[in-house]
Amino acid sequence: MPNMSLKKNEMPSQEPQVRSRNFEEVALGYTEEQAIDEARRCLNCKNKPCVGGCPVNIMIPEFIAKMAEGDFEGAYQVIAKSSALPAVCGRVCPQESQCEKYCVRGIKGEPVGIGRLERFAADWHNEHVSEAPIRPGSNGHKIAVIGSGPSGLTCAGDLARLGYEVTVFEALHTPGGVLVYGIPEFRLPKAIVQKEIEGLKAMGVRIETNMVIGRSLSIDELFGEGFEAVFIGSGAGLPRFMNIPGENLKGVYSANEFLTRVNLMKAYLPGSDTPIQRGKRVAVVGGGNVAMDAARCAKRLGAEEVYIVYRRSEAELPARAEEVEHAKEEGIVFRLLNNPKEILGDGTGSVRGMECLEMELGEPDASGRRRPVEKAGSEFVLDVDCVIMAIGTSPNPLIKSTTEGLETQSWGGIIVNEETGLTSRPGVYAGGDAVTGAATVILAMGAGKAAAKAIHRQLSGEEA
Amino acid sequence: MYKIVKKRELNPTVTLMEVEAPAVAGKAQPGQFIILRVDAGGERIPLTIADFDRERGTVSIIFQIVGATTEKLNHRQEGDYIQDFVGPLGVPTHTEGLKKAAVVGGGVGCAIAYPVAKKLYEQGCEVHSIVGFRSRELVILEREFEAVSSRLCRMSDDGSFGEKGLVTDALRGLIESGEKYDRVIAIGPLVMMKFVCKLTKEFDIPTTVSMNPIMIDGTGMCGGCRLSLIRDGRRVTKFACVDGPDFDGFEVDFDEAMARGSMYRDFERHAHEETCNLFKGVENHA
Ligand SMILES: Cc1cc2nc3c(=O)[nH]c(=O)nc-3n(C[C@H](O)[C@H](O)[C@H](O)COP(=O)(O)OP(=O)(O)OC[C@H]3O[C@@H](n4cnc5c(N)ncnc54)[C@H](O)[C@@H]3O)c2cc1C
Ligand SMILES: Cc1cc2nc3c(=O)[nH]c(=O)nc-3n(C[C@H](O)[C@H](O)[C@H](O)COP(=O)(O)OP(=O)(O)OC[C@H]3O[C@@H](n4cnc5c(N)ncnc54)[C@H](O)[C@@H]3O)c2cc1C
Ligand code: SF4
Ligand code: SF4
Ligand code: FES
Numbered sequence: 026m027p028n029m030s031l032k033k034n035e036m037p038s039q040e041p042q043v044r045s046r047n048f049e050e051v052a053l054g055y056t057e058e059q060a061i062d063e064a065r066r067c068l069n070c071k072n073k074p075c076v077g078g079c080p081v082n083i084m085i086p087e088f089i090a091k092m093a094e095g096d097f098e099g100a101y102q103v104i105a106k107s108s109a110l111p112a113v114c115g116r117v118c119p120q121e122s123q124c125e126k127y128c129v130r131g132i133k134g135e136p137v138g139i140g141r142l143e144r145f146a147a148d149w150h151n152e153h154v155s156e157a158p159i160r161p162g163s164n165g166h167k168i169a170v171i172g173s174g175p176s177g178l179t180c181a182g183d184l185a186r187l188g189y190e191v192t193v194f195e196a197l198h199t200p201g202g203v204l205v206y207g208i209p210e211f212r213l214p215k216a217i218v219q220k221e222i223e224g225l226k227a228m229g230v231r232i233e234t235n236m237v238i239g240r241s242l243s244i245d246e247l248f249g250e251g252f253e254a255v256f257i258g259s260g261a262g263l264p265r266f267m268n269i270p271g272e273n274l275k276g277v278y279s280a281n282e283f284l285t286r287v288n289l290m291k292a293y294l295p296g297s298d299t300p301i302q303r304g305k306r307v308a309v310v311g312g313g314n315v316a317m318d319a320a321r322c323a324k325r326l327g328a329e330e331v332y333i334v335y336r337r338s339e340a341e342l343p344a345r346a347e348e349v350e351h352a353k354e355e356g357i358v359f360r361l362l363n364n365p366k367e368i369l370g371d372g373t374g375s376v377r378g379m380e381c382l383e384m385e386l387g388e389p390d391a392s393g394r395r396r397p398v399e400k401a402g403s404e405f406v407l408d409v410d411c412v413i414m415a416i417g418t419s420p421n422p423l424i425k426s427t428t429e430g431l432e433t434q435s436w437g438g439i440i441v442n443e444e445t446g447l448t449s450r451p452g453v454y455a456g457g458d459a460v461t462g463a464a465t466v467i468l469a470m471g472a473g474k475a476a477a478k479a480i481h482r483q484l485s486g487e488e489a
Numbered sequence: 490m491y492k493i494v495k496k497r498e499l500n501p502t503v504t505l506m507e508v509e510a511p512a513v514a515g516k517a518q519p520g521q522f523i524i525l526r527v528d529a530g531g532e533r534i535p536l537t538i539a540d541f542d543r544e545r546g547t548v549s550i551i552f553q554i555v556g557a558t559t560e561k562l563n564h565r566q567e568g569d570y571i572q573d574f575v576g577p578l579g580v581p582t583h584t585e586g587l588k589k590a591a592v593v594g595g596g597v598g599c600a601i602a603y604p605v606a607k608k609l610y611e612q613g614c615e616v617h618s619i620v621g622f623r624s625r626e627l628v629i630l631e632r633e634f635e636a637v638s639s640r641l642c643r644m645s646d647d648g649s650f651g652e653k654g655l656v657t658d659a660l661r662g663l664i665e666s667g668e669k670y671d672r673v674i675a676i677g678p679l680v681m682m683k684f685v686c687k688l689t690k691e692f693d694i695p696t697t698v699s700m701n702p703i704m705i706d707g708t709g710m711c712g713g714c715r716l717s718l719i720r721d722g723r724r725v726t727k728f729a730c731v732d733g734p735d736f737d738g739f740e741v742d743f744d745e746a747m748a749r750g751s752m753y754r755d756f757e758r759h760a761h762e763e764t765c766n767l768f769k770g771v772e773n774h775a
Contacts, residue, residue: 196708198526198533198573206710235575237708241512262710266726273717273726273745282711290705291530298532298557374748421709423731 028065031134036141041354045324048210048293051351052116057095060145064092066130067137074127075139081471083107085124085139092142101150104143109179109474112151112217113204114467115144117314119345123467151220158227164188166484169252171238171424174202175466176457177258178221179473180480185228187481187489192252193225194236199289202260203458204466206289207281209318211325212348215288239427244453254452254480257439258473261420261458267310271368272414276302276376280311280319280415287322304411306330308379310365311415312337315463317348319413320357331357332407336364336384336397362386362397366404368412378406420459428453438462445479446472454480490570491525494547499629502554503597504563505539511546513538513576519604520582520699520735523548524707526573527561534558535704535730537601538577548576551600551629578707579734582674582697584608589615591663591670592638593656593685595677596622601699602676603630603637610637617663617670618642621656621677625649657684670694675738679747686738696738700729702749716749717742 037053038044044051055063067089075085088103104111118124120140128136166189170177173195181191199205201218226232236242244255264279266272283301286292290299307323309316312335320331333352335342338361342349353359362384371377383403386395420437432440432449439448439455446454456472458464481489495507513523522537540549552559565571582605584590590609594602599620610616618638622628624647634641642659643651652659660673673696675685682698689696702714709731716733718725718740727733 196575197706198575235573236512237575237578240576240578241516262708264710264712266712266715268724268726273715273749275749275751279712282705282713285705285711290532297530374745374751421731423709 027068028062030066033066033135033138033141034059034063036138038351041351041356044211045321045355048325050214051211054148055141055145057097060092060097060142061095063138064089064142067093068129070129074129075124075137078127079107079124080465080467081107081474083124083143088146089137089139089142092146097146097149098154100142100146101154104146108143108467108470109182110175110221110466110470111143112147113175113213113221114470115140115142115147116213117208117345117465118467119465121346151217158224159186160227160229161186161188163190163229164485166190167192167252168254168256168480169194169247170256170258171244172196172202172258172260172457172459173200173222173232174258174260174457174469175204176260176459176469176473176476177202177256178225179470180256180258180454180456180477181230181473182225182228183474183477183489184480185225185230187477189481189484190229190231192231192233194238194242195232195234196237197289198234200232200234202258206285207315207318209284209288209322211321212318237423239423244424244428244431244450248452253484254454256446256473256476256480257424257448257453257455257459258457258469259421259424259459261418261437261461261463263419263421263437264414265417265419266414267365267416269365269367271370271376274368274370274376275374276304276410277368277412277414278302280309280315280413281418283319283413284315284322287326293322293326301326302411303327304409306409307411307413308332308334308365308407308409309413309415310334311417312342312344313415313417314344314348316413316415317344317352317357319415321352321355323411323413324355324357328411330409332360332409333357334360334363334365334379334381334407336362337394338362338386341394360407364397364399365412369406376410376412378408379412380404380406418458418463420462424459436462444475446476447479452483490572491574493565493567493569493571496565496567499551500627502627503551503600503629504554505549505551506562506565507547507549508571508574509546510548510574510576513548513574514541514543514546517541517548517577518581519584519608521577521579522707522734523550523574523576524578524704525550525562525571525575527558527565528572531561531572532558533573533705533707535578535701535707537604537699539600539604548574551597553597575707578730580732582608582699582735584612584614587612587614587671589617589668589670591617591619591660591668591673593619593660593673593675593677593681594621594634595656595675595681596627597629598677598681598699599630599634601701602674603633605674605676606634607637610639615639617668619644619656619659619663621645621659621681622650623647655684656681657688660685661688664688664692664694672697675699679743679750682738682741683743686741686743690739697735698738698741699734700736700741700746701734702729702746704730706730716746
């Protein structure tokens with residue numbers, strides 16, 4: 026008899042007042058009892074609507090059934106057939122718009138906590154099972170992967186398992202992509218990413234950091250060095266600005282800069298060499314995961330007041346529901362239907378405030394969401410000394426501009442065959458944010474998998 | 490890890506290091522830079538590629554000790570290692586087609602200007618170099634500039650080296666005496682570059698400046714290095730690490746760049762009390 030409770034097992038978490046002062050993980054994870062109890066809420070539906078909502082089609086009822094029996098390793102093995110990064114995706118997937126959105130238990134009550142269960146299985150595996158890494162014999166083919174975010178790491182792992190000699194080239198000094206420089210420790214502990222990377226190395230994947238492809242080496246030179254295929258997983262790191270007056274004042278950051286200083290450069294740790302402005306009153310412009318992360322980091326750095334300034338309403342906030350809720354609990358103030366007009370300087374080049382306008386929702390726009398329109402004469406000034414712009418990013422033009430014949434969309438996304446990831450250049454594949462623009466970890470991972478399959482087919486004539 | 494194969498003090502606050510970095514050496518062009526981290530946990534700082542040797546796989550950097558990281562770097566000795574060393578970054582300086590150019594270097598900016606002067610000279614361009622320092626003890630690369638310049642003007646604030654005066658005085662002298670330059674390339678403190686541009690604008694001589702805002706990643710990801718160009722009356726944002734570091738000096742908003750450059754001054758004072766003497770020297774006088 027399944028557990029018919031209408032509510033998910035609550036996630037044990039650090040108290041808001043405590044966690045808003047530290048960088049330790051907010052959500053602590055289910056206990057074994059909670060995991061089993063939650064797994065028992067699954068009805069093992071014949072038509073599996075949840076599976077269709079998962080971009081990589083994890084066999085959800087199958088893994089949850091194992092969990093209900095207390096077979097956590099068995100559950101992990103089911104997940105591992107479809108996902109390379111369950112400990113990550115269980116934590117950061119926007120479940121409410123993917124797998125859990127289609128869960129029948131969600132029709133009346135809350136859906137099954139699929140993400141939380143996935144996280145539990147992955148954490149349990151990491152804690153209890155230490156596999157000797159399988160290092161297959163080399164098949165003699167060399168593959169280059171550009172970028173070590175989720176797409177690149179997944180592609181590298183799948184190819185290494187098939188015997189390819191894979192080298193990952195990463196521009197920064199630490200591999201992991203956004204998982205390391207963007208998403209903060211309190212949402213995704215870096216030890217988890219580190220473990221994935223150590224696993225790849227143990228399988229024989231070489232990771233060369235400090236290599237900017239397009240500068241240190243070009244894609245043509247990679248082929249010259251004997252690589253037979255290249256996967257581009259370089260993400261969408263180029264920050265957008267609003268082009269409003271005052272945006273270059275001291276105290277205005279892109280979210281990428283702010284988060285990189287905090288996460289990658291560890292500016293939050295005492296003794297770090299990397300400076301960061303610890304704003305007293307901070308406005309974060311935007312409503313996605315990036316905005317929530319920046320706001321919550323600013324709070325943890327000691328800000329008294331942190332605002333999220335977003336031009337649409339609550340319903341349109343693109344961030345994960347859980348992050349919005351956590352941000353509110355931590356005291357972040359949401360200024361919805363507000364839009365910045367100008368950032369005001371104090372005469373010495375620093376920020377003293379931000380002039381905003383109130384908005385109202387009009388007719389639906391191209392994205393299907395109601396378009397925000399300015400309310401005339403509604404200007405007001407938000408009293409802040411630091412502004413963080415989190416209004417989106419696009420793919421960096423560096424690789425495109427140094428690779429002849431690589432076709433991209435007008436906004437920079439690399440054009441690929443959707444199924445294989447093959448670009449307009451033979452032997453060159455791409456996936457993740459570099460193709461789609463800023464999206465999700467799970468989609469990037471899926472794209473890395475698809476490309477690995479296609480590369481294998483190209484070089485061996487076999488299906489993976 | 491990247492090995493320091495040579496270390497030489499050029500003056501009491503400026504040091505040259507030759508670092509083993511074959512990947513960087515293989516591709517380096519004048520005008521490009523590297524980003525390094527001295528140790529794990531350290532800050533990422535940009536430094537210009539002052540010279541490179543493709544055969545030996547080495548890259549030279551010349552840095553002024555101004556704060557915590559350059560201080561830490563200066564404590565490393567020959568045979569020691571640097572944690573991270575990434576490059577070459579940025580767009581190489583455009584030197585194509587130049588027949589006669591003036592290269593203006595101020596203080597440690599001379600380290601950035603030297604490889605450009607050298608490249609111009611090697612491609613057959615007539616190079617007039619103007620180098621300025623606060624005083625004689627701070628002079629760097631005098632002989633190197635001599636070797637790649639058809640004409641070399643030495644300037645100092647106190648007259649202890651070459652002539653007393655600013656680099657702009659020397660440049661004005663040359664222009665007014667009838668020298669015709671295809672381009673002026675000015676590299677040094679922001680104030681110096683601003684005033685060089687003011688001068689060359691008078692005479693309508695195209696001028697390139699090398700911008701050095703605060704950087705982190707150097708790949709176009711953070712936007713921390715952004716600066717404004719005023720182009721046809723409109724403000725355009727550029728990222729110095731990928732669009733530069735060279736820019737058309739007539740377009741750069743120097744005042745904004747100067748304000749942004751002081752962003753972490755208070756933070757850095759903790760780490761290092763002394764501000765840069767060379768830069769200060771020029772600032773006081775420009
Ligand atoms: C702050 C933040 C929070 C987010 N939160 C979530 C979330 O909660 N849930 C979710 O699903 N998604 C989230 N995302 C989005 C998600 O992280 C990305 O969609 C995903 O990381 C994309 O993966 P990727 O492999 O395409 O690229 P990235 O993770 O961007 O990795 C690209 C890597 O390539 C490197 N690189 C770039 N250019 C070069 C070059 N020329 N040479 C060598 N290396 C290069 C970069 O340094 C980087 O390491 C968030 C993103 C951010 C920024
Ligand atoms: C593209 C580029 C090329 C450069 N090339 C050289 C070079 O060849 N030789 C050299 O000596 N320096 C060069 N610089 C400047 C060098 O990066 C800084 O001096 C260095 O980052 C200071 O680090 P620090 O930790 O020792 O000092 P900090 O403690 O960070 O700073 C000390 C003082 O220096 C100022 N400062 C900090 N960063 C910079 C910066 N990027 N530019 C100017 N002033 C800064 C601070 O405001 C402060 O007053 C270059 C900068 C760029 C962007
Ligand atoms: S990977 Fe993401 S979408 Fe798929 S089941 Fe797991 S949490 Fe849901
Ligand atoms: S839809 Fe929900 S209840 Fe049905 S199988 Fe999927 S997770 Fe279980
Ligand atoms: S240094 Fe980060 S974008 Fe230029």
